[in-house]
Amino acid sequence: MKEQNQAGILLSRPAWKNPKRGSLSILLADMLLVLLSLFGTAQCLVSAFSLSVKPLFLSLCIALFTFLFLVVFSLKRWRLPFLLALSAAYCVTAYFLRTYFLQGFVLTTNQILSTMSTHSRFDFPQFRVDLPVGEYTNACTIFLAFVLFFLSCYICWTVRRHSFWLSLLGTAPFLLVPLGFTITPAWPSVLMLLAFWATLLFSRFCAHSSFGRTSAAGRVVLLVLPAVGLCLVGMSLLIPQDTYTRPAAIEELRKDLESGIYQSSLFSTQGGTLGRVNLNTAGNREYTGQTVLRVKNPDKTPLYLHAFSGSVYTGVSWEPLPDSSYAELEDALYFNPQNMSGQFLSFYALPEEQSLLVEIEIQNVAANRNCIYAPYGLASRPEELPGTAFVHDAYIRATSPFGMANYTLQTWDLTRFSRTADLELVSEPFYSAEQAYRSFANTHYTQLPQNLLEKLQWYCIQMGIPSVEIAGQEAVVRAITDLVLSSGEYTLSPGTTPEGRDFVDYFLFENHKGYCVHFASTAVALLRSQGIPARYAEGYAVTAGDYGEDGWADIPDRHAHAWAEVYTPGLGWQPLEVTPGIQLSTGELNESGDVLPEESSSLPESKPESSSEPSSSEVTSSSSPVETSSSASSTAESASFDFGPLSAILLVFLSAGGGIFLVALRRVILLKRREKRFHLVNTNQAALAIYAYLTDLTAFGASINPRSEELALKAKFSPHILTQDEVEELRSDAHKMARALYPTLPVFRKLVFKYGKCLL
Structure with a gap:
């Protein structure tokens, strides 16, 4: 068979191009999703098991951790060194607060096991606490803050990857475990997690669509999130939580599973079940x-x-x-x-x-x-x-x-x-x-x-x-x-x-x-x-x-x-x-x-302080960690932990982080606007915008080459329209000049160049 010559345009094989992840809408969408998931999981844990914590302090921690890890995972370079630095800071802080960290772990574990024992047939142990009763709240708060550090890192990573299943794996246990023991967390926390999962699942389809992880996908998330929230709120109003009853089939299945586990070898060796x-x-x-x-x-x-x-x-x-x-x-x-x-x-x-x-x-x-x-x-x-x-x-x-x-x-x-x-x-x-x-x-x-x-x-x-x-x-x-x-x-x-x-x-x-x-x-x-x-x-x-x-x-x-x-x-x-x-x-x-x-x-x-004469219909439930013995209390540290300085430090960090975020946000916005002007349909207008950028570079010691000046003059005064190749030549020259100029500047001038004037 003879080859036939085909006339026409030869097109190269299509190639997948990695989408840009620096979009402002993507960053805002990811931040909202991370905050929604972290606040939902934290409130689920605290409300389901009646943990005694300082909510304001934990909220500040969530905000700080979200900002830090989103910034780190947005970096193209130096990501690993920043993660190592944060890990080192975590270890040092854990060492200095080791007493509260360890006792907070025991208190939190005791309270979770105690609550699950109250709502099931299982016989869960309780462990000794070597801390004065007045310090229980501080210890639990510090321990949960350390837990939220790791959870924030994980959620930020999964959200930036836009992985629905990994995000579900990290957050679902905080809701499913209490529900498995017929413990219902605070309803707002449940709504936050449902909104997070629904939004992430819907936007995941957009991530695999033609526009991928671009600003369009970010705008989709920002639009879907309020819509999902309104749907969930409307559902809550139409079907109030206090009128909901678990279907008989599901409740029967839960009881069968509980009975089967209870009769397994895991629990059969405990002999007499003692306690409450x-x-x-x-x-x-x-x-x-x-x-x-x-x-x-x-x-x-x-x-x-x-x-x-x-x-x-x-x-x-x-x-x-x-x-x-x-x-x-x-x-x-x-x-x-x-x-x-x-x-x-x-x-x-x-x-x-x-x-x-x-x-x-x-x-x-x-x-x-x-x-x-x-x-x-x-x-x-x-x-x-x-x-x-x-x-x-x-x-x-x-x-x-x-x-x-x-x-x-x-x-x-x-x-x-x-x-x-x-x-x-x-x-x-x-x-x-x-x-x-x-x-x-x-x-x-x-x-x-x-x-x-x-x-x-x-x-x-x-x-x-x-x-x-x-x-x-x-x-x-x-x-x-x-x-x-x-x-x-x-x-x-x-x-x-x-x-x-x-x-x-x-x-x-x-x-x-x-x-x-x-x-x-x-x-x-x-x-x-x-x-x-x-x-x-x-x-x-x-x-x-x-x-x-x-x-x-x-x-x-x-x-x-x-x-x-x-x-x-x-x-x-x-x-x-x-x-x-x-x-x-x-x-x-x-x-x-x-x-x-x-x-x-x-x-x-241990139970919260209550009336010495409860009514016959009143079931007193455990809502605070197990009490420590008198001997345990005497050996515990007498110094109390003051959250005032730490909260002030967190506020300083958040303020500084907020300022840094605003500076970074301003830079992203200006760079996107400049890039948009560089790609105007009117090539003469695009060339003039590029020349204005070259003029700004001269303030830092750059010199405009004659070819760029010639193209700029042609765009300004000639009746001819520049071709796309000429504009691309001018644009390429501007980018090369900026990248070559930046390393030669002193540190302070680099900051002004990159974040003050936003020239790179």
Whole structure:
């Protein structure tokens, strides 16, 4: 076949040309998208988990980080050195603020895990905080600021790349994780994230269109963003958030997933779930018979191994007292209330009674290792138990995030102590401290929801329970114990309490079926209704029949137990057994076993300060990080962190950054205008604009070559129109002259040349 000659214009193969990224509209669009995503994710995190932070400081940090990283990722050169410099500044700042950074991490983690425990069946641990309570907000704020530094870098990078999927990967978890636990963040934060994703997704299609990442794409983003925002606001008005209900199919799927994960091996090794007790899920229970604890007791006596005491009854849960309630005890006690009986007997016991002091060894096989299971009559003091923290009067926990597997405790065998405690024989410091704590217990451990209190007081009168003033506390405790033992049938299949019903009220007056949690909660409520300080307690029961010949007892999971505690002057809190069929001294337990509800967090959660008498329908939720123990607080730094200077420094940085941004913005605008004049359709006008630019260069020492002057004169005075080639020649000469002139200038003249006159 012969080749045929083809006449016409020969066109070269089309080539893709990288789009310009320096467009002003692109920069503004990216800045809006980054700010929208960062404020949305930050507010999602803070509002969903009730984190205590300083919002103004975090807002300044977001603005500063956005500016810095957008500038860095807009650079064509020197990007890596700037990133390394910012990373070095980050590391230096983190080192100087390491205490607040690390403690803020622990506080934030505790609060997130605590909130997720409250809204799920999972048993998440809590970790020790070595910082005064007054510094919690500062520590959380500083930690989140460090987190936002990395998040800002990532989001700026993904937005500049215009990658929807990478941006979604970095921001979606802040919304999806709370929603997975039925926690709804603040609605404005949800709208901001939805607007960010929708705008980025729509503009992504524009990025792959014919105009690519040009100023047109930037203008599309600036137009789409308000439209998306208006649509979301309109949707919120038409479908108010408070009227929304999750579809039944989705809720059922969520519950199935939660149940499947909970029953997996990841959670099955925790044994008894200890901590805040959610009574709403105290329904049917089962056990496996797995050994969770091994206990060595030379005397082979029965034990209640205390894990946690519930102080505030809300009608649907047992909660710890708020941290602020203990402020009145700080100067009144010289010992921890959990050591009261040990302190008392250390100088009250007779020489022949010293044999009552025994050493208990505990091996944690499969129970919660963050909890220290302590017997009553504890003699070991906080300073004698390294690696543990005595948290007020409620419980003892391990300070290591990995918990403690083996430990030894000294305790007084109060079951063999027959004498009546006589407080007149003790020293004045102990007597004053005991009086102060007794007053504290009478105030805080006699509270109930008002409607339940009135109903139980009426019930006690109907059942013939005598008043404390007439019969004395001991007689009233015996009468209430007998009443509770006969108030219901013991079963591990009592069903759940109907939604909206008070747990004790439903068990005592309607259902009459339950296990240890039901009986213990009811006993505490009845005791409190008669003005007797009482608490709900849980842990493990060790019976006399559990011990082997070597003194070791293997405690199975069915020995998880709940009981009541009554305050005894001088000896502190003592256990009160109120569950039918339980007799530790003879080794008797219910035939089907006795277990705790699965819905509990691994350790108690600190709660915001609230009324001492919550209503029966009020569910008190955790909204502040877990409280630190008294020993932890004493070792923390006493100096507080002042945000004033740092906020001032941030404002200076933002002001300087704003000025730099305005200068850079002015330069971008002037350069774009000049380039537009250089490419006017009227070639003579374009040539004159280029010559004017050459004239400006002469002020810095440049000289115009004769050919450029000739073309400029031709454009000005000749009736002829310059060709495109002549204009391109003139334009090329101007650009070459400017690039050759700039390196020869001193530093100050360079700044004026580039940013003052904007000639390059």
